[in-house]
Amino acid sequence: MKILYYEIRKNFLRKSIFAALAALMFLNGLFAYFQYRQTGSGFSDEMTRHIASEGEWDYRQKLHKEFDGAVTEEKVRRLTEDYKKYYALIKQGDYSTEYDPDTNTGYIYGDFSLLRSQFYEPVKYLVYYQGENDLLVHRAKENISFFKELGNDFEASKNAYIVKKYSGRNPLLFYDTLGWRKLFEYDYSDVMVFIIMFLCITPCFYAERKSGMEHIILTAKRGKRGYTYMKYLSFYCSAVFLVVLFALYNYAVMDYLYGLSGADMKLFSLEEFRYTPLDLSVSEFYILLTALKCIALCGIVTLFGVIAKVFSNVITIFLVMFAFVTAGLYGAGFICAINPASRFMALVSPFSLLNGAQLYKGLSGADIAGHFVPWLYWYLFAQVLIQAGIQFLLWIYGRRCPQGRGV
Amino acid sequence: MKLELIDISKKYGDFYALKDMNVTLENGVYGLLGANGAGKTTLLNILIGVLKQSSGRILLDGKDVKKMDVAYLDKIGYLPQYPKFYPNFQIGEFLDYMCCLKGIAAKKRKERISDVIEQVNLTEHRKKKIGELSGGMRQRLGIAQAILNDPEILVLDEPTAGLDPGERIRFRNIISRLSKNRMVLIATHIVPDVECIANEILILHNGLLVKKGNVEELCGAVGNTVWEVTASDKQAEELKDRYLLANMKREGNKISMRIISEEKPSEAAEAVKPQLEDVFLSVFRK
Known part of the structure; x- marks a missing residue:
């Protein structure tokens, strides 16, 4: 040595x-x-401290504090409610960029955009993941017998692999993924x-x-x-x-x-x-x-x-x-x-x-x-x-x- | 201990770097003399096992060294030409590394390192980095690493090249001390370095072993072929063209010359006792 x-x-x-x-x-x-x-930019899911305004950053941090961790029904309900509230305002065509003291980021579209891109959509992805994944596994199970009947061993093997590796997935945690x-x-x-x-x-x-x-x-x-x-x-x-x-x-x-x-x-x-x-x-x-x-x-x-x-x-x-x-x-x-x-x-x-x-x-x-x-x-x-x-x-x-x- | 080289040849294409070398070496100091390209380093590299001979065998006490494998390496200490080692290593650290390579037990390393450092007079420089050592100190360190495993065969390639006279003398003394109960083979083209310490001289020329014997024997074999003559400038010019000149020294209006020749070069010439350098020159004239 x-x-x-x-x-x-x-x-x-x-x-x-x-x-x-x-x-x-x-x-x-x-x-x-x-x-x-x-x-990143303020309107994408890639928001950094450097690019965000103070208001945006504080709002983002506040939301992370609220929603980070296990994805619970309560959190999903609150997030959906907030999203719907902002969405209703946006739908009315309020794209004003004038300073609004009642908002978190300074204007209503900023609040909506941040909530949607960094919280609502990612959480929605996590919530829907299990269902979509179960469907994928279910189809893979069907495919196994289908390909076996056709004598296609490779596809049958591939689908068996999918069933083995993808079954029972449930992403239960929500955090900011940008750094990772x-x-x-x-x-x-x-x-x-x-x-x-x-x-x-x-x-x-x-x-x-x-x-x-x-x-x-x-x-x-x-x-x-x-x-x-x-x-x-x-x-x-x-x-x-x-x-x-x-x-x-x-x-x-x-x-x-x-x-x-x-x-x-x-x-x-x-x-x-x-x-x-x-x-x-x-x-x-x-x-x-x-x-x-x-x-x-x-x-x-x-x-x-x-x-x-x-x-x-x-x-x-x-x-x-x-x-x-x-x-x-x-x-x-x-x-x-x-x-x-x-x-x-x-x-x-x-x-x-x-x-x-x-x-x-x-x-x-x-x-x-x-x-x-x-x-x-x-x-x-x-x-x-x-x-x-x-x-x-x-x-x-x-x-x-x-x-x-x-x- | 007896090291026999039997029909050793090394061929590169049609060129023989070494041809049909047959020699038996025993304990003592051997001087391997030869001009650059004579085959000294080739011979040493074959001896230390880093170069494979084209033909021939080497036997150590009757055993083929090829079959002995690492057991043979255990008996060898080697110092290459112009070693630089690792400039960023301290002396002690370097010797510890060499102990590891030579398979010296961890318990004995410290003691062995102190011992060899003392033998080569480097004790007070132990903490010095190799890059800070003078040429002579570095050569002494080279000797230290070579004797770490207490080898029976010590192979030194041009060990005094580039050293000042003081360091050369010091180096020669160390070699003389180390030659007890072991075989020391010194390859060099500097004749005085081996003249006074070698028990036997081997002279290589164009890959062939052309002479072997102790200094007296070799000088005796040259016989009355070495002359000293004092000549004028004009005579000196003539003698220089006709004979092999070993040395030339101006003394006032005259020039004192040392000439190697079968015949007496001039009436005034006096036969003198040959030295090893004269033997060396006479070989290379041929």
């Missing part, structure tokens, strides 16, 4: 890396803040992690070769056996650490900017995830996304490591890594594609798992001998297979080359 510590010490625990990390974390916070400043949505979407930090990993990995083999350490290590008992593996292990540890660090940091930043309330709220409480096969809370889903990012980063740093080891010139290493990142991101862009060739590109790209949230927005999968297999499993399987393949090649090369050090 101490060798692993020293590998991390050599490549990551350096002043220059800490300085880069601090600068990139600051930059990450800045990006999040700029994104926050550009988010922004947190799931935010991906600038992935770039920051790439940059740090790039800074750490690019010189690690090259510098050791130059400093004469490579031969010293290879003539040491444990160095010969574990040189490359310990290096890769240190890459994985550092990648996981960085992903978790940025995940926590993003959580803190988003909580500060938008407020992340309702960590127990179900993922399908967010309208864009209404068809997700996951029965997780938003906080659990964030942990899952972070785990997927860790897997993705481990795949990416393995390939970074291979590139750093194979090429002996830093500029070549940089160019090849840049090409690899570009190609990988391009491939990952097809994560939800239907075209098999595009889908294949996404499958082999380790960057795809960074977009894990996309995979969970709906239900999609592929046919394996009449069985429905969700795409996420395919992506995980592909990455595990690629990683295992690379590790196997390293092992073979390590055994064949006299140095026993692998690539």
Whole structure:
């Protein structure tokens, strides 16, 4: 274990890396803040403190205090009454923007709009969700027998999966979802992690070769056996650490900017995830996304490591890594594609798992001998297979080359 | 302990970096001399197991080192050419890392590190970062890491390159101290560095082992081929063109020359006792 510590010490625990990390974390916070400043408008469900007037914000906070938490009949009744009251006024054609001291936001349409977009519609979605979902499950049950009769095993399997995963859903909690949505979407930090990993990995083999350490290590008992593996292990540890660090940091930043309330709220409480096969809370889903990012980063740093080891010139290493990142991101862009060739590109790209949230927005999968297999499993399987393949090649090369050090 | 190199060759395409090397090494200091590109580093890399020979075998006390695998590495200490190590590591920290790599038990590490640091006179610099060390101190640290596992074979590649005279002397003394009960192989092209400490010299030329023996034997083999002559400028020019010149020194209006030649270069020339440098030169003239 101490060798692993020293590998991390050599490549990551350096002043220059800490300085880069601090600068990139600051930059990450800045990006999040700029994104926050550009988010929403008073007439959408994306209202922020920055965009709202004092009256709007106070009214919003007051309503959240009143309606946040479990969706009860009493709350639904009150909300509907308020909505109907405002709706009746609006229907009369009162679109006046003159200041009205009897209103919360300053004018009647402001009150109506805020109540409708941020409370009435989201709560309506939650209230109707159970019924609509039960209907979906009911139809899926019908479909199972229908497709079985037709001999379509795949569709029967898919519908069985729907019945299994979607039955009994009832989103009972209402909270503001804006912060969670922004947190799931935010991906600038992935770039920051790439940059740090790039800074750490690019010189690690090259510098050791130059400093004469490579031969010293290879003539040491444990160095010969574990040189490359310990290096890769240190890459994985550092990648996981960085992903978790940025995940926590993003959580803190988003909580500060938008407020992340309702960590127990179900993922399908967010309208864009209404068809997700996951029965997780938003906080659990964030942990899952972070785990997927860790897997993705481990795949990416393995390939970074291979590139750093194979090429002996830093500029070549940089160019090849840049090409690899570009190609990988391009491939990952097809994560939800239907075209098999595009889908294949996404499958082999380790960057795809960074977009894990996309995979969970709906239900999609592929046919394996009449069985429905969700795409996420395919992506995980592909990455595990690629990683295992690379590790196997390293092992073979390590055994064949006299140095026993692998690539 | 006996290390036998049997028919060792290393070929890159049609080019032999090392050809049919046959030598047996025992305890003591060996100087591996050769010009740049003579095959010294290739030989060392094969010896330490980071380069595979094209043909031949290496036996340690009769056992094939290939079969010994890491057990062979346990017996080796290696210092490469111009080592820089890790500039951001402290000396103690670096040696602790090397202890881990060499599989030295955690309980013994502290004691072993203190011991080797003392042997190379770096005790008071233990907390210093490697980046802050002078070239000589860094080489001494290199020796320290090489002897951590108390190796039976110590392999040093150009250990004194770039050191000032004081550090070179200090370094030589350390090597002499360490050579007790172990084999020390020093590859260099700086003849004086091995002349006074090596028990035996191996001279490599174009991948071939061309001479082997102790300093006296090698110098004796050169025989009466080393001459000293004091000549005028004009004569010096002529002699320089005709003979292999080992040294040249101006003394007033005359030039004192050291010449290597089978025949007496001039009437005034006097035969002198050959030195290792003369042997080295005579080999490379051929």
